[in-house]
Every structure is written in structure tokens, then in C-alpha cells.
Amino acid sequence: MRDYFIRRALLIIPTLLGITMLVFMVTRFVPGGPLERAIMEAQQANIATQSVRTAGQGMALSEAQLQQLKEYYGFDRPWYESYALWLGKVLRGDLGTSYRYNEPVWDVISQRFPISLFYGLVSLLITYLVCIPLGVVKAIGHRSTMDNVTSVLVFAGYAVPGYVLGALLLLFFAVEVDWFPMGGFTSFNHDELTPMGKVLDILHHATLPLICYLVGSFAVTTMLMKNNLMDNLAADYVRTAVAKGVPFRKAVTGHALRNSLIPIATTFGQNITLLVGGSFLIETIFDIDGFGLLGLTSIFDRDYPVVMGIVFLASLLLLIGNILSDMLVAMVDPRVRFT
Numbered sequence: 512m513r514d515y516f517i518r519r520a521l522l523i524i525p526t527l528l529g530i531t532m533l534v535f536m537v538t539r540f541v542p543g544g545p546l547e548r549a550i551m552e553a554q555q556a557n558i559a560t561q562s563v564r565t566a567g568q569g570m571a572l573s574e575a576q577l578q579q580l581k582e583y584y585g586f587d588r589p590w591y592e593s594y595a596l597w598l599g600k601v602l603r604g605d606l607g608t609s610y611r612y613n614e615p616v617w618d619v620i621s622q623r624f625p626i627s628l629f630y631g632l633v634s635l636l637i638t639y640l641v642c643i644p645l646g647v648v649k650a651i652g653h654r655s656t657m658d659n660v661t662s663v664l665v666f667a668g669y670a671v672p673g674y675v676l677g678a679l680l681l682l683f684f685a686v687e688v689d690w691f692p693m694g695g696f697t698s699f700n701h702d703e704l705t706p707m708g709k710v711l712d713i714l715h716h717a718t719l720p721l722i723c724y725l726v727g728s729f730a731v732t733t734m735l736m737k738n739n740l741m742d743n744l745a746a747d748y749v750r751t752a753v754a755k756g757v758p759f760r761k762a763v764t765g766h767a768l769r770n771s772l773i774p775i776a777t778t779f780g781q782n783i784t785l786l787v788g789g790s791f792l793i794e795t796i797f798d799i800d801g802f803g804l805l806g807l808t809s810i811f812d813r814d815y816p817v818v819m820g821i822v823f824l825a826s827l828l829l830l831i832g833n834i835l836s837d838m839l840v841a842m843v844d845p846r847v848r849f850t
């Protein structure tokens with residue numbers, strides 16, 4: 512098993528190379544890049560000032576200026592040379608400089624990483640701590656009043672998109688009754704508060720966004736847990752254990768529950784990316800300057816260094832998460848043996 516995970520870890524390197532190379536090629540050939548944007552802005556400025564600064568075929572920039580722009584944005588070389596230069600910087604811990612913010616990409620990402628990490632980690636913990644016990648209770652009390660009521664609530668929340676629910680929550684709880692703030696991660700006077708006051712301030716701002724993050728994952732995790740546990744409770748090995756005198760509670764916790772956690776463990780790796788991915792729609796509604804909104808604005812602004820940095824980190828987390836999923840499956844299911 513150790514050799515298997517070593518091979519999986521070594522496969523991260525070529526997989527990352529393939530993903531980043533593909534995305535890098537796309538950023539080089541899609542229209543509307545930073546070079547075209549700079550030319551368009553120069554032409555608009557030329558029209559606004561009603562001056563004539565033409566070079567070539569009516570362009571607002573000279574050939575020397577165009578060459579300087581190409582060198583600045585790295586478009587003066589073939590894509591494979593530029594990719595090799597970018598890869599060399601990554602190996603030195605440098606993801607480049609943002610076109611929009613004119614700051615190192617690490618600094619731009621690190622400013623938003625704690626916010627997305629907070630929402631992602633809290634959402635993940637609440638989802639597993641609540642949905643797994645809830646799925647167990649629903650499976651044991653199948654078709655009971657509690658099961659029916661919770662199913663209606665869970666699926667009602669799943670049917671409403673998070674951003675739509677966010678707009679409704681803001682309209683009622685922030686505008687009508689004024690119980691929660693309109694948005695943001697902290698208040699303006701956050702630095703002046705006591706340590707406990709800072710914690711309460713963050714929780715006050717995070718309550719509504721967390722509800723929006725949780726509504727979708729609640730239904731998937733709860734029903735996945737319930738359905739798998741019901742299948743295991745109906746299996747022959749559980750009925751045999753009960754027939755031999757094993758208490759039903761012990762049969763659930765000692766036999767069926769462990770096998771029912773296998774599908775939960777397999778999806779854990781994919782949820783790792785949610786720690787930083789977030790949702791740009793929810794972040795836009797609640798004015799949260801997080802990772803998801805940064806990725807969306809970077810694509811719109813053609814801020815390719817930031818886009819490559821986000822793709823690199825998200826891909827790395829996903830690959831590491833898949834290995835962690837395999838480890839969890841091996842821990843939960845003793846029959847699994849990786850070779």
C-alpha cells in the first residue's frame with residue numbers, strides 16, 4: 512500500500528504539468544487578451560483627447576510601444592518558451608505578477624485565501640458533523656414523521672440555488688428586520704474590537720453566507736448517508752448479526768455504519784477544493800472578497816498570471832484530495848488493498 516501511495520504522489524507532477532500546460536495554451540490563443548486590451552484602451556484614450564497619434568494602420572501605439580507591451584506581457588516568445596519560463600518561476604515559488612493589481616500573484620491570492628478557507632472549512636465541518644448523524648437517524652427511522660419532515664426541508668433547500676437564497680435572506684434579514692449586515696467579512700471597526708468581539712463579528716457576518724453554502728451539500732451528503740446505510744441494514748451480514756443476538760444499535764454502529772461511510776470517504780477529496788473554491792455568485796451577493804470572485808474577475812480581466820496561479824493551486828489540492836480519499840477508503844474498508 513505504501514508503494515501505491517508513493518506512485519500516486521509521483522503522478523501529481525506530470526498531471527499538474529498537463530493541466531497547467533493546457534490552460535497556458537488556451538490563455539495564449541483566446542482573443543481579447545491583455546495586449547488587445549491595452550491597445551483598445553490606448554485607442555479610446557486617443558479618441559477621448561481628440562488627438563491623432565497613429566502608427567501603422569490607424570493604431571494608437573507605435574511598433575516600439577507594441578514590442579514593449581509584448582515583452583511586458585510575455586507575448587514576444589512562443590507559448591512553449593513562455594510556459595517554460597513560468598514553470599521555472601513556479602519551481603522557485605514565484606507565480607508571477609498580476610496584470611490588474613500589479614502585485615505578486617502570491618500576495619493577491621494570500622489576501623483572499625483565509626476568507627475562502629474559513630467558509631470552506633466551516634462548511635465542510637458542519638456538513639459532515641450534521642449530515643452523517645442525520646442520515647443515520649433518517650435511515651433507522653425510515654418513513655417516520657421526522658424522516659418525512661427533514662426530507663422535505665433538505666430537498667427544498669437543495670432545490671433553491673444558493674445565490675437565490677442569498678438574495679432572499681439579504682432582503683428579509685438584512686433589509687427588513689436588520690438582524691444581519693448587508694455583506695462583507697468583517698465590520699469597519701473590526702480591529703478595535705476585543706478578541707471575543709472579533710469572533711462574534713465574523714460569525715455575525717458569516718451566518719447568512721454559510722446558510723447559502725450549506726443548503727446544497729446538506730441534501731447530497733444526508734441522502735447519500737441514508738441510502739447507503741439502508742442498503743447495508745438490509746444486507747445479509749447485518750441480519751445475521753442481529754439473528755445471532757447482536758443488539759441492533761451495535762449492529763448499526765459496528766457493522767453497517769462503517770461500510771456506509773465508504774461513499775462519503777470517496778467524495779472527501781473532491782470537497783477539498785471547496786475549501787478555497789467558494790462560489791463567486793454567493794461571494795458577489797454578500798460582497799465577500801474571496802477566492803471564487805477573484806477567479807471570475809481574473810478571467811474577465813484576462814489577468815492570466817492570477818488565473819494560472821488559481822488553476823495550479825486548485826489542481827494541486829484536487830490531486831492531493833484524491834489521494835486522501837483513497838487513504839480514507841482504505842481506513843474505513845479493511846477489504847481494500849492498494850497494490
